[in-house]
Amino acid sequence: MLARTCLPIALMIALALPAFADDAKKSATPTAKELLAKASPADWRTPDPQNLVYMDLPQGRVIIELAQDWSPLHAANIRTLIREHYFDGTQVIRVQDNFVTQWGDPDGDDKKKAKSLGTAKETLPPEFTRKDGKPFPFTKLPDGDVYAPEVGFSDGFPVARDKGEAWITHCYGTVGVARDVGAETGNGSSLYAIIGQAPRNLDRNLAVAGKVLKGMDLLSAYPRGGEPMGFYDKPDQRVTIKSVRLAADVPEAERTPIQVLRTDSKTFSAVIEAKRNRKDPFYARPAGKIDLCNISVPVRDPSENAH
């Protein structure tokens, strides 16, 4: 028994951890962990390797799923940059507390010194939102949202919709496309991951490239930079990216096994319900509500779950 350690709290929060250990409490209603243990194989999807990015840092691997359906032009440009090994040797240039970790070419702003983008495009149409005309998968959340009239999940991404538009929201782990002032100046050569309270004011002002499926614990724990906006004041503080590869370009045997819970599955809805109304000896007062960015879509290593 771990006294004074918020054990059950963490249990609930940890539901997104695939290998979460065996310290679950018995409770009246099934916990997220119990629901995930009972999920059928069909509840899990294997992301398309064309949309899966492996970013290898000295501390380990970060896996990002590209938002192909939401920012296809950016996904294509990022694939080009990856395939031409643009990112290899680029760096984590900025960590601003409770905001973003950003990586790219530290000399990207200096036209004379900037690394060549190769055959990738220098500018792209914004793709900040998409027209909400064509139907897309949408699991609506029941508790509303401060920023948009409707929020939920679509193929694993947290999304909002309003007046004929839809967009991926800036939640913890969302990966966005850094840009200059002009809306078309983003090209995917510098990306950021959200590492704090969801800065939803970025929604609809920046293109979302995808989200981190694995490795947020690495991206969020780098020292914060001492310059304004978290830029590192000394070049040796920057972490150098070993390589960035598309899973599709890695021999199948060498890929990192990963699956994501389908957000249109009954299991996912039950997990949300379990989080909204968790009630057990520790949680005397369930919130009865949940905010979009408080929901982590569960991810697992299928090789650990095969029976």
Added chain:
Amino acid sequence: MLARTCLPIALMIALALPAFADDAKKSATPTAKELLAKASPADWRTPDPQNLVYMDLPQGRVIIELAQDWSPLHAANIRTLIREHYFDGTQVIRVQDNFVTQWGDPDGDDKKKAKSLGTAKETLPPEFTRKDGKPFPFTKLPDGDVYAPEVGFSDGFPVARDKGEAWITHCYGTVGVARDVGAETGNGSSLYAIIGQAPRNLDRNLAVAGKVLKGMDLLSAYPRGGEPMGFYDKPDQRVTIKSVRLAADVPEAERTPIQVLRTDSKTFSAVIEAKRNRKDPFYARPAGKIDLCNISVPVRDPSENAH
């Protein structure tokens, strides 16, 4: 010009940084930074040194303001623990990504090995909420909340109220009292700070001891622990706390100068408005809304601002 670096975004987010540098953009409406520069000295308050905690870590000082009006019994017990130097040599025992950093006695769960609490109490009444009968300062936010019918700020703390009850919410930087399953088992000897998306489901289930005014950049950047719930699996991964002192017990000349923007000031309301409706060449589409936990109450070093 910092191309592709989200410059204006960070400006907005950085409004809580007292010494934020001189890279503000000219914009049509005053920015938070401009508003703070024009704030009158009366807009700033100096926290009571009896409520100010200095936690000295090897990486620097964390300053916490105790929530005397919200959890007076816990504040008193924490003062006793501090004055008897209980925390000196205790450790950061757990860092769980997107959740909490927790510190205390790593052997606190083992009655045979646990450090003595001295004259401090072992258990306390919960103080998870307070009765909302007696008036208290309250600057209400205009955009609602997913979890509570009414939210705002009270003397610098983010608070919610509902049906005759009020409580400090678990936002980034909120410091809570870890406990065992029993509601009265928290005593302040182990505390946690929120380092991720606000886990508002903790509200009303745990006592809030206060909030971090300075040093979140340290508490949030420790390596995440490898054990379930972010506990460190190897003892040498734990960071040892050098000392914890009450500002009131430190000679005045040696105190860290710090002031907090009054949350009942017109400047604070204007800063919120500037954040809700930031519109400039970068932000084509202001959110027009803001969530409680997206507002950082500005803090400054008055010695840097004296003219």
